[in-house]
Amino acid sequence: MATLKRNYWFLDLKTFFGTIDHKQIGLLYMMFASINLVFAGYLALVMRTELFNPGLDGVATPAEWGGLFTVHGTVMIFFVIMAMGAGFGNYLVPKMIGAKDLYWPRWNNIAFWMLVPAAIFVWTSMPPIGWTAYPPNSEIANPAIDRWIIGLIIAGVSSVIGALNFLLTIIHLRRPGLTWKKLDLFTWAIVFTSLIQFAATPVITIALVMLFFSRTFGAPFFDTGFGSNPLFWQHVFWSYSHPAVYIMILPAMGLTSMLISRFSQTEIFGKTTMILSMAAITLLGFIVWGHHNFTASPNSPPGWFFTFTTFLIAIPSGVKTFNWLLTMYKGKIVIDIPLLFGLSFVLGFVLGGVTGVMVNTIPLDLVFHDTYFVVGHFHFIIIGGAISALSGAIYFLYPDIFGRMYNRTIAYLHLGFWVVGYILTFGGMNVLGALGMPRRYVDYPEFLPNHDQLILWNRITTIGAYLQAFAFTLFAYNIVYSAFKGPVVSPDEAYNIAIPRMWATDEDAAIMEEAH
């Protein structure tokens, strides 16, 4: 048995805070995201526990409720999913393009460390406004809202720096001979993610500054009677935040492409179409935001435009789904944990996709909007989809990060509880929404229609949430325990596949070159 030399770089404070190494910063992002995931997931469990029984059980009071879902949503978006994406980008992109580090290693460190105060601001705020922060509700006097705004502005700046850094790295630091056409799909995903972050994040920053001014100095940016309207915020906000949902899903799509193609031991099916689909999703993502506003001003005309552009997004999404499946065609598939998590992404993505088409259809949106149906829809995509792909990628890179192997039995258990858990939770939420239960409710009072069924489906949803929590506990145990006690393996031995890593060393690149 080989011995393992450990490098406890993170115990050295100077390295911990000052590192400019992309792998170490990537791991810092992942640790940061994991810690946030634990606490934001805990908030979700608190909410689900309150909703298990009808009536106010006192697990969370109506006054606390707003803060719970606001911070749960904000943290999950900015400090878990986006941070995880940035983590994988940092860890993998330079390796895959053959660069020593990112273009601006020092700014990379700064961008990461900006997230920590941002997260502290958000965690200490708990404002009852929702992550969407619609005024006038977000204009009430409450210093918590200001802390939340400051936190998000800092996170936004960090996000722009990170995006620019990735773009410059991928443009300038590619290994000679690595043309755009040969670039792998994860790096492509980071290209599109960074384009969105770079173009869209300034919009939310401006909007947040305006909201801050309106709160602090009484600037009437979002008030009726001063030539504006509260709906103005919704348009500015969603013109960032809709593209932002693709910031969360694109890296996961790239990871899924990598997991499925590696474990099928083939290249991805129709690579050019995959890149074009991501480009289409990126572009269309900027012109669909109005689908969040159908019921806000239903008598205004551009509804048809936004519903049409949103329907169009279903096309590249469908193309990608079939390309992922067809990648297995004539492959030499090795069934292992990372592959199955990649397929779990596809399942969550399809479930969230078909429900997304439903919410986008205006006659259906008139009922589904702002109900649990919408909550079920985007959780299917982001949790069932993105978190599955990210978990799979963590398993895939585990031998590379820790030099040891995790316990496969526990990992299979994790997968089982995870898939069943997310289908129950978010499927249950979809049924709740179809039954007419609005979102952001601390309770479902008896005057709501279908009250008996609401009780049943809320319980199913809560049970699903606990199954997911259990799956995560297994995951965490497996990662921590195996980091110390797992069998020592080299990344190449860990999986029985051709080029087990997704990046190519110069030697591998030469072999691939020759084969093609």
Place this chain on the structure above:
Amino acid sequence: MKHTKRICSIFSGFISLVGVPSVSAESNRYRETFDQIFMIQLVLSVIILLGVIILGILLLRKYTANQKISPKEVKGLHNLKLEIAWTLVATLIVIYLFAISMGPTEDFASANNRTGDVTIIVTAQRFSWNFEFEGVANSSFNSYNTSSGQLNPLVLYNNQSYILKVTALEGDVIHSFFVPELGFKVDAVPGHFNYVFLDDLPVGNYSVTCAEFCGAGHYNMPALIMVLEG
């Protein structure tokens, strides 16, 4: 056509089993449209979902090798015809879904150009609804009695048509007037009117609830619409 009907009835049976209200005999135009389009999309979605799952399992079974190959054997496949084919199929499906939704969308959206027999101003506030018959003096009333919790129903008649002008109190926050069983919701925005046209309402009681987060009492903003024989 017969097949479609049979599939629809199987699905509505399945759906009523799991708890989503199925197509009821008596509902208003928005709810009817909702039920029809929902059923079409649900059938399509289930077909797509099953297709993806079955294709995935078949491919997994057929091509599982569990053996390592040399990097030289790693190949990429693509099939332009196939990719164009499913892009076209996906495009046709979404254009079809877009087309069937446009008529009802226009129908709902054009309420501000319609006239009804009666116009009702609905004003939302934290945490109740106020109803007022436009042009009728002293007709304003609150959706419920805050001290006793007793609901004051909004009484409508099935032979009359109505325009709802939905807004929120000046200085209040955004709410959303949601009537699940009548198949619509519309936001109540301070300083802004949203219009809803209602006619041919089936006799019955319909709960109203708030669908836009408005504060601690968001979950408990009931109102009742009572439709009587006219």
